[in-house]
Amino acid sequence: MINCCEGTLALKILLADPNETWLEKASKVLKEQFYEVVAVSSGKDAQLALYNDKFFAVVLNFDLQNHSGLQVLKFIQRNHPNQRVLVILESQSILDEERVTEDQLKKFATVEILIKPFEVEYIKEVLEGHQSLGDFMKNIQRREGQSEEVEVDNSDEEFTKVRIDDFYSAKAVLFDVYIKLKSSKYIKILHSGDTFSKERIDKYRNEKNVEHLYFHNSDRRKFIQYHNQLASKLIDNKKVPTDLKVKMVRNVADKYIQEAYTQGMKPQVVEQGKEVCENIYNLVEQEKDLYKTLKSYQEFDPTAFTHSFLVTLFSTAIIKQFEWQSKTTIQATALACLFHDIGKMKLPKELMEKRPLEMDDDEYALYMTHPQIGVEIIEENRMINNSVKQIILQHHEYYDGTGFPYKKKGSKILTLANIVCLANDFVHIMIDGELDPPGALKKILLDQDQVTKYNSMIIENFIKVFVDPAKIVKETSLPSNSKVVSKKAS
Template identity: 35%
Template sequence: MKMLGNCFFLPLRDKRVNRVYFQHEKKHEMNILLSETNDGWACKLRTFIEEHGDTLDIVINGRDAQALIHKNKYDIVILDFNTSNYSALEVLRFIRVHSPHLKVVLTFPSKAFFDDLGLEDSELKRMGATDILLKPIDMRVLKKCLAGDVLFDGWKKAIAAPARHEEETEVFASDNEFTRIKADGALAINRAIFDLYVRIGKDKYLKILHEGDTLAQERLSEYQAKKVTYFYFKTRDRGTYINFINTLLSKIINKSTVSPSTKMNLAQSMVDKFIEEIYTVGIKPALIEEGKQLSENIYQFVQSDRDLNFLLQNYVADEADTKYLHLFLVSFFSTIICKATDWAKRRTVDNVVMGALLHDIGKIKIPQELRLMDPNLMSPVQVEIYKTHPTLGVELLKKIPFITEPVLQIVEQHHETIDGSGFPSGLTSTKIYPLAKIVGLADHFTNLMLRQKLSPKDTLRRFLGDRKNIQRFEADLVLKLAQGFLDQDQFLIKNG
């Protein structure tokens, strides 16, 4: 155990570089590296960062900072200008070349010290500093510098940096540290936004691309020819993937040269990783912003009759491709209903999509075997447990200040039906929140589609033909859903 000032840190020895680093053990939100020469400030910053649930590594010189930046993945580096044994400016240059995605907060001992140097803010920012803070540091200002929205868009710096190419390397790491994406999805990327891997065995990977590498399409195609169907990236980069795909979708969503199935597959993949991030890391402000952009992308998609009609006629769900296909389709069909609803403005659509994505979050609190089980196959005891998930979901989300009241209402009431046969409260007709009615209808429609393995148009035909079941939902919303299947002047569904 090593004491720095009055703060204790666990020493972690890196045998390859034969140096000792001081690493805080707790892991949660952001990964932060602090290079600080002043014991008092190191202790104060450690306390502040720990209270915010972030991971912190501390070093006292530039050489060790570069070694950890090379070895680990950080979101933010807080760099003391007085850093020695590789100066702060040398570390900045290293970051600019090797980790251009990093946010760097450069700190100075005092305003007088900074003024004496004669450096301009603009000059330091050209060198790679994102923010400049003068001691004594105002923790409110530091908090803004550490805002969560800086986590996901680092790929923009990575692809703007000079192109480079590094050799493939073998990596031994736990399978739990990786997330997979379909190989054809990787082919849409021109520059590697993060390190990309091929799995070659249990806990064994081949790093085929380093962050910032150019993607030779022939090289990736060779792996596909070898029956490699998935590529892998570190789970810590999942937020980066979400932001990149969301940005890509916003650029192609209205382009007729891109096939509807390509747009649908990208959106489906993005939702899959979006929900994984929420379920495993938690809901952050940055994720809520991604959800709003996703809502906009889905809304723009359903505005195109060509794209929408193609998918409603030809889409075949493959649940093996995505873990959270149900949530994606509920958000998709909810948006179709909103499209035909005059009072559903853009903010309404945002709340509906977010509510649709989160409507089943309470299921993480019920036994795993019940989460995907058809309620019709459950025992009476299991049904009662299953029926608690809307309430459990609201209890989880109420703890998060930036979750809106409409989203909470959707999560709580998405299983309520106008005839009073729903749960958890048995609400009827006008007592049910209007947006919850939309998501509830989309949820039922999606369940019917997936459980009976039907196309969307066949699902609608089956749904409209079940007069007893259809009476559980508001007639006007059922009509709005059906209108989504209209192709110009021709109704795609011939029913009754």
């Protein structure tokens, strides 16, 4: 194997902190991750560094001396308004005593506030969270050829798995790739920076019947960014089959939802979610034969992540049938769908593994709180608008008033929330019963008690999702008094 490294343009970081010991430790950690680091201990030196050089990010302690952190922030605002800044506070008391407020810091283009104490390694995680795919590619230590395979012992909880057929890579591998031998024992088959080897992957697929590849959870963001960009290119390519485009978007959405559930609603996580929603919108908007793929969809993966993606896909497809639909509406609903069950994170694990019909009264009462908990989780996130929050809150409210948590009825329920409600129920029926989409739809339509849970126009437009758009007359293919929908729901 050839292991000579190519030259790389490392991302440059300015560290400004009055604590020399902390500076030395933080510099060492970041340099080990191939960042170029400029470390200073005064505000004056920080301003001088900013005057003389450009930085990917500035990590700035608010309590700098010889030009305070606030003075440096004002300097950055005047001279480098687009500079990415992470502000470190020595303690929560700085905010509590209103020496500075979060709103004031945000005005200075602060993208993240870090409050001590925290492990120095956390800075690496935060910086990675703000890197684009181009930044990742720029900062990687490239090698020609492939490194030797290495056996490692790591906890299973440290890894994310992906189906081997769903894994794609740039020419230079963005992160370490593993196969699993047994519990907590893995082989690293590709190293970060290696030239990608399809042959090595194929060897394990074809000769060893390996079905999944693995990578560290800390690399999940890189996986999402690369595959999201790849999905975007595939969607724009008219020659790529629709089912492959859906598969790619599902793949990246699954991993994104997993990231959101485990990392929380950090600004960079929400921003990445909007990129996923952009791809979902473009898929629904551009694919004229999407109805064929949705009609024949039969991948019965019961995981919460795939469930959320399918709810997103079918909800956005329903909205597309309404004359009032818009890109903003579809993308906001898609974001709500990705997060609609995030409140379940706070429920006991054993409850997560049960379906409502398997729960006793106390368990079901607790289960019914997950929409409210979901809104509480995202309540303070300014990047998520109120429409998204209301959809999450109401995604189990039924048109006939039998839903939860507030038993809202009729027009008191957001139409978008009722759309998500139908898509959510539909996906459960489809996966639980291992039915194809037309079979699941038929089961809903034949159950009048089920039909009354949704606005009749939503039912009618859901039926259109599986019909060739060219065959649908502009007015509607189903009148409001259609026999397939209950008059109670109109």
